Every structure is written in C-alpha cells, then in structure tokens.
Amino acid sequence: PRTSRKPEQGMGSKTTPCSPAPLQVVVRIRPPQSHDGGLCSSWVQHVDGATARAQGTKFKYDNVFGPEASQAAVYQASVAPLIDIILTGTSACIFAYGSTGAGKTYSMIGPGGGEKATGMMPLAAAELFRRTARLQQDAVGRSEFELRVSYVEVYCNRVRDLLAPREPRGEGLALREAEDGRVYAEGMTEIRVTSVQQLLRLERSGSKARSTEQTGVHAHSSRSHALLTIAVERRWRGDDSHVGSFHSQVAYLTLCDLAGSESMERAHDGAADDAGIATNLGLFHLCRVIKARAESAAVVPYRDSVLTRLLQTSLCGTAATCMLACVSPAEADAGPSLSTLRFAAVARRMQLTPTAARVVSVLDDDPMAGDVHDHDPQLQRR
Ligand code: ADP
Numbered sequence: 053p054r055t056s057r058k059p060e061q062g063m064g065s066k067t068t069p070c071s072p073a074p075l076q077v078v079v080r081i082r083p084p085q086s087h088d089g090g091l092c093s094s095w096v097q098h099v100d101g102a103t104a105r106a107q108g109t110k111f112k113y114d115n116v117f118g119p120e121a122s123q124a125a126v127y128q129a130s131v132a133p134l135i136d137i138i139l140t141g142t143s144a145c146i147f148a149y150g151s152t153g154a155g156k157t158y159s160m161i162g163p164g165g166g167e168k169a170t171g172m173m174p175l176a177a178a179e180l181f182r183r184t185a186r187l188q189q190d191a192v193g194r195s196e197f198e199l200r201v202s203y204v205e206v207y208c209n210r211v212r213d214l215l216a217p218r219e220p221r222g223e224g225l226a227l228r229e230a231e232d233g234r235v236y237a238e239g240m241t242e243i244r245v246t247s248v249q250q251l252l253r254l255e256r257s258g259s260k261a262r263s264t265e266q267t268g269v270h271a272h273s274s275r276s277h278a279l280l281t282i283a284v285e286r287r288w289r290g291d292d293s294h295v296g297s298f299h300s301q302v303a304y305l306t307l308c309d310l311a312g313s314e315s316m317e318r319a320h321d322g323a324a325d326d327a328g329i330a331t332n333l334g335l336f337h338l339c340r341v342i343k344a345r346a347e348s349a350a351v352v353p354y355r356d357s358v359l360t361r362l363l364q365t366s367l368c369g370t371a372a373t374c375m376l377a378c379v380s381p382a383e384a385d386a387g388p389s390l391s392t393l394r395f396a397a398v399a400r401r402m403q404l405t406p407t408a409a410r411v412v413s414v415l416d417d418d419p420m421a422g423d424v425h426d427h428d429p430q431l432q433r434r
C-alpha cells in the first residue's frame with residue numbers, strides 16, 4: 053500500500069540539535085603482515101590511547117589503536133557511540149580512510165566477510181538488532197522498528213547498486229535530493245532485514261558484486277568506494293495521533309570503505325589511468341570538503357563529485373561522524389600513511405551539530421505494512 057507522508061504539525065524541517073561536537077577521529081595501526089616483507093620498522097608508533105608518533109612528530113586523536121587492538125575495542129571507541137545516536141533518530145556515519153592494504157576492509161567488514169565477519173559493520177548490525185528489539189519489547193505495541201539495508205559503490209564517479217538482482221550496467225544510478233536534503237541514488241535497491249545473518253549475507257553478495265570487475269579484485273576494490281547504509285525507521289502512535297495515522301522517523305547509519313588513498317598521490321605524478329583518476333577525484337574532493345569544513349569555509353564543494361554528494365548528509369554536520377584512519381606500519385607505505393595521519397589531524401577540526409531527523413505523520417491503516425517512501429518512487433523492495 054502507498055502511504056502519504058506529511059511533516060508533523062508544528063515541526064520545522066529539523067528538530068532540536070544535540071550539542072556541537074567535533075568529528076571523532078580513531079586511528080588504527082594494523083599489525084605487520086607477511087607481504088610487508090619484514091620491513092616494518094618503528095617509523096610509526098602508538099604512543100598512548102590518544103597519540104601516535106611518526107617521523108618525530110606527535111599526532112593527537114580521539115583514540116589511537118596499535119597492532120594488538122581487537123575489533124571489539126575499535127568498535128567501542130568508534131561505532132558504539134554512533135549506535136546510541138542512531139537510536140535518538142539522528143543519522144551517523146563511519147568512514148574508513150587509508151592507503152590500500154592499511155586495514156580498511158578488515159576493520160569495516162572483517163576477514164572472511166559474510167556471517168563470520170567481525171568488523172565494525174557486523175558488530176553495528178548486531179547491536180542495532182539487539183537494541184531495537186529491546187526498545188520494541190519495552191514499549192509493547194507503541195513503538196516498532198524496521199531496518200533496511202542498501203549497498204552501493206562509487207566507481208569512476210558513478211554509482212553502482214551492489215544489491216541489484218541483475219548486474220547493473222551503463223551510466224550508473226542518478227542522484228536525487230529528498231525533501232529533507234538527503235542525497236540518494238535513484239532506483240537503488242533497499243531491502244528490509246529482520247536478522248543480522250540476513251544482513252551479513254547481503255553484505256557478502258554485495259561485496260562479491262563489487263569485486264567481480266575485470267580489472268581484478270584488488271585493483272577494483274582499491275579504486276572503488278563502498279557505502280553500506282542501514283536505515284533505522286521507528287514508527288509509533290502518539291496520543292495525538294489521528295485514527296489511521298502514525299509517526300515515523302528514519303535515521304541512517306552509513307558505513308563507508310573508501311578507495312585506497314595512495315591513488316591520490318599517483319594522480320599527481322601522472323601514472324594513474326582513467327579509473328584511478330576518477331577515483332582520485334572522489335577522494336580528492338572528499339579531502340577538499342573536509343578541509344573546507346575544518347576551516348569553516350563559507351562554501352563547501354559537496355557538488356564536485358558523486359562521492360561527496362552521497363556523503364553530503366554525513367559531512368555537512370547534521371550527522372554524527374567518525375573517521376577511522378587506517379595506517380600500515382610497512383616502510384613501503386610510509387608516504388601515504390603519513391598523509392593519512394596528517395589528514396586525520398585536519399579532519400578532527402571539523403565541527404558537527406548532529407540533529408534528529410524530521411518526524412513525519414503517515415496516513416495508513418496498517419503501520420507495519422511495506423510502504424513506498426514518497427521521496428523515492430523507484431525504491432525497490434524484495
Ligand atoms: P585495505 O582494505 O585498506 O586495502 P585490508 O583490510 O584488505 O586493507 O588489509 C590488508 C591485509 O592486512 C589483509 O590481509 C588483512 O587481513 C590484514 N589486516 C589488516 N588489518 C589487520 C588487523 N588489524 N589485524 C590483522 N590483520 C589485519
């Protein structure tokens with residue numbers, strides 16, 4: 053059934069903001085790997101829980117984790133606070149930044165992927181299911197949650213739907229802006245999920261679709277940005293609800309595994325091919341946006357790339373955002389790793405004022421019936 057939504061009476065486009073806070077920066081230095089060739093001298097050190105030292109310079113962050121850190125410890129510092137925020141109806145984002153091989157995918161998804169994965173995404177999903185089930189139980193009949201997942205990649209400045217039933221070809225999905233300012237990919241598949249296992253299976257099939265590009269698994273994943281979004285919708289009937297209407301609020305948790313940051317440096321020396329350059333442009337513009345926000349610039353160039361447009365809501369300040377800066381200890385990666393540390397220090401100056409999503413009234417006899425959002429008539433459901 054189709055539902056009609058209208059903004060809550062007496063509510064503006066935004067509800068009360070939380071107090072301003074800077075973007076959270078968590079640095080993770082991965083353990084040496086066999087492919088580092090034993091060349092992992094102490095050029096970068098984990099000094100204490102908030103400090104890293106590289107080539108004689110000390111860098112301060114919200115958290116710094118060394119090679120021995122567990123996924124659970126990184127989760128507690130980076131994503132756990134975001135889950136609390138999501139449950140207040142405010143959107144949140146975590147993005148992993150760093151060179152290829154620095155540990156972004158290991159941290160975000162975890163080795164193996166699928167149901168065995170132990171990274172930030174599976175931990176966040178488990179926590180969301182646990183917490184929403186508990187909230188629903190405590191408020192029997194009064195409040196219900198629905199979780200939906202979408203998974204896209206940005207490759208060559210185009211959006212590909214990783215959950216599309218058939219291999220998507222052509223120009224990629226067009227971007228649209230919803231009434232509330234959120235930018236989304238038109239026609240993107242969004243699937244209702246009712247268990248962590250189901251969500252993890254979708255991640256696995258999406259990640260497979262991501263890596264089956266002819267250019268090869270590693271080359272492709274180091275050049276594409278993957279964005280997995282979990283929409284958390286709360287629906288409830290207020291005392292003031294009219295018969296046949298209920299309230300709805302949707303917060304989005306975006307988990308982003310960015311392309312390898314070293315490609316940006318390759319672009320400058322002219323060695324990158326087209327795909328490399330297009331990816332670099334996304335990252336290049338992301339860095340420009342973050343720098344502009346960190347310097348409180350009057351104009352922030354979100355519109356310059358598909359990646360920055362898709363991340364606009366996560367970077368403009370109304371969402372709670374965490375940067376997970378992944379650092380390789382290998383000598384060979386010292387250049388890009390140092391750039392990551394420097395850039396993470398700049399990003400930390402970005403101020404955010406996370407703001408709860410607008411509450412809308414929905415006219416429908418059956419509040420839990422699958423509905424189609426009016427901002428996206430193309431939205432597919434399976
Ligand atoms: P990226 O996604 O940044 O290119 P990966 O996450 O694929 O890098 O990590 C590169 C390699 O290092 C992989 O073999 C991965 O399993 C390993 N690795 C990364 N981080 C860790 C970690 N914290 N602990 C153990 N192994 C790790």
Ligand code: MG
Pocket residue numbers: 153156157158273274
């Ligand atoms: Mg990766």
